Amino acid sequence: MRIPKMRYFFPLGLFFTLFLDGALSNAFSKQMFTLSFSIESRIFILWLVMCVCFTDLNRPYLWAICVGLVFDLYYTGIIGPFTMIVPLIVYLTKTMYSFFKPSFIVVLLIYLIDITLVTFLFYLINAMIGFTNSSMADFISMTLGPTLAYNLAVFVVLYIPVQRFIETFSR
Template sequence: MRISKLRYFFPLGLLISLLLDGIFSNLFAANFFQVSSSIESRLIVVWLVMALCFGEIDHPYLWSIIAGAIFDAYYTGIIGPMIMLLPLIVYLTLLMFRFFTPSFIVVLLICLIDITVITFLFYGIFSLISYTDASVATFIGETLGPTLAYNLAAFVILYLPLKKFFEHFSQNRSA
């Protein structure tokens, strides 16, 4: 029986991307969270999209639920939003990926759609439980736009290294 090294690297990378989201938000808090804008780092979504598009991932829904639970417990203190949203992102990515062949533009657009969906639904959930009172227009202009711009830049920087990583470890299997 052959076991992929990606079986071990994928969850580790998922945890690292989850931690990097918090680390970057903390390190660059003065730049990310200003009066006129707020940027949410979504490297975990970039990692998931790249893994689903270029890797052979076992149990992506299970890993997304685990990552969502860690995110909720550590960052929000409310168990539930990311536990529901990350598996939804996995589903949407796999659904969109069935209709397209992976290329830079296709994966970029899938990633931007996923980040838009997760950020907008996160806002909706937090509006429902009165954690935020920002209007939709304010949210789009001050949070969604800057969040997409930041994560677009992160995607462009990470695309080639992550693509090579997932392709290498998905093709090379060891006994």
């Protein structure tokens, strides 16, 4: 029995997209972190959600915890938030996806729910430990809205290439 190549490409892609998020945020910080809004790039959640939906993964929770831990250690230095949030996203995506037949719209909706949840939980934790004091209204208009718009655009652009990629290598 052949082992599908996706088994290796899933973790590799996960870390690649994670670093891509950081590199993009730095290179385009003038456009992404302005005075009136700030965008959080979450391409690695896109990769995670699409892999969970389109292929049978080997150990999704293990890799989710790993990638969350790396995010916390490397980007924020506060260990915990993403280590807890990313496995939760995997669980939710699996649960939600089991009710539907795969299609562009279904994956898009699941992805948007996931992004909203990630952004909101991350805000709650940061508000709790005193790293931000922005109000809920500010959070929704300045961070959540633009983040959803950006990630939606990225999803629309990347959906077909990523789906082809996963289909090719999960055989």
